[in-house]
Amino acid sequence: MNTAAKLGSYVLGLAVVFGGALGAGKAVGPVGAPPAEDHSAMAAPTASAGHGEHVTQQTKSDTPGGLQVSQNGYTLNPLTTTIKPGEPTDYRFTVTGPDGKPVTDYQVEHDKKLHFIVVSRDLGSFQHLHPTEAGDGVWSVKLTLSSAGTYRAFADFSPTGGSALTLGTDVLVAGDYEPKALPQVSRTATVDGYTVTLDGDLTPGQASKLTLKVTKDGKPVTDLQPYLGAYGHLVALRAKDLAYLHVHPDGEPGDGKTKAGPEIVFYAEVPSTGDYRLFLDFQHEGEVRTADFTLSAGRRPELPTPTPTPSEHGDDHSH
Structure with missing residues (x-):
């Protein structure tokens, strides 16, 4: 080769x-x-x-979903900065588009315009939530995080006319924290x-x-x-x-x-x-x-070894 x-x-x-x-x-x-x-x-x-209903072409990327706060000009912007352990919080955020303005037009996917996943960094807790639109591109969801620590929030959505995206951001809850195995x-x-x-x-x-x-x-x-x-x-x-x-x-x-x-x-x-x-x-x-x-x-499957074509060996001189 x-x-x-x-x-x-x-x-x-x-x-x-x-x-x-x-x-x-x-x-x-x-x-x-x-x-x-x-x-x-x-x-x-x-x-x-x-x-399965929309046909928007996804943008190819080598970065797995949720690791970026911005992609393709879209950015997840948390508006709530303080969360106390065990206390219900009105968590708010926006998604801004390539023009820098909050996105207000989304495709409905699985009965919702936007899905919101929140997990603890040690992956011991998981919440699948569905925020409501508060107006002017602001999303609001009642969020309760039971203990101090770092959490990851994922917004999963398809802006109208754009590719489906999963953006992620960290959510911090102050207090003593000991991660679990x-x-x-x-x-x-x-x-x-x-x-x-x-x-x-x-x-x-x-x-x-x-x-x-x-x-x-x-x-x-x-x-x-x-x-x-x-x-x-x-x-x-x-x-x-x-x-x-x-x-x-x-x-x-x-x-x-x-x-x-x-x-x-x-x-x-x-x-x-x-x-x-x-x-x-x-x-x-x-x-x-x-x-x-x-x-x-487990292990990634072995890639097959390409079979050389005759031209690679100089055996075929046809045009």
């Missing part, structure tokens, strides 16, 4: 592409056999793919009498099929309720830097083929080896619950 080819393979091997997408959309498609549609989105990431790798979570099991593995650089099965009191739950246009929402965050991925299940309620449980199938593509925290939101009996897991992504 010549030097240029080697360099090209090396760069490709480093490409960071998260598959799937939220907040805005439906995103994740099947893998197993990889889906016919492109369900990528933690990549080009800073972006969340849409719910990342929860151990787990494939079973319990919440409010429900047990959720996870089957599948994360393989860097390729779409990975994840199947989550919901049971209650030992019996499969077959009547999950749609929540924001889907039977489940899955957010994955890479430990340490909190690179963000929001994926959605294969299929959607009312499509004539997707069952309301007990299994919810997702396809996700992570950019690197390492530990990831996964948070599943699902709704049953009128209440949304969150199950959390820790997974470790």
Whole structure:
């Protein structure tokens, strides 16, 4: 392989592409056999793919979603600077556009114009919130952070006429803080009498099929309720830097083929080896619950060695 080819393979091997997408959309498609549609989105990431309805082209980027406060001329601007532990706070922020003005026109994705995720830096706490518009491009949400420390907030949205984006900013809560260790790798979570099991593995650089099965009191739950246009929402965050991925299940309620449980199938593509925290939101009996897991992504698959063409060997002199 010549030097240029080697360099090209090396760069490709480093490409960071998260598959799937939220907040805005439906995103994740099947893998197993990889889906016919492109369900990528933690990549080009800073972006969340849409719910399948909009066709805005994402801007390619080597930076995973949520690591930047600004991208493509859009900036997440916190307006609230003080939060006290355990005290409900009216947290406000704007998103400014390339013209420097607050954005007021958004595409609706998964029943909302903007999705807002807040997690603690140690990934021990997780909140999926939906702010309301307070006017003039200002968003407002009631936010309660139970303990002191550093949190990361993600705004997941699609401005009308622009690419889907996930922007992130730190939220500080004053007080004594001692970070906790990342929860151990787990494939079973319990919440409010429900047990959720996870089957599948994360393989860097390729779409990975994840199947989550919901049971209650030992019996499969077959009547999950749609929540924001889907039977489940899955957010994955890479430990340490909190690179963000929001994926959605294969299929959607009312499509004539997707069952309301007990299994919810997702396809996700992570950019690197390492530990990831996964948070599943699902709704049953009128209440949304969150199950959390820790997974470790294995090695990135080997890239195939390109087969030289005859011209590379000087054997073919045809024009």
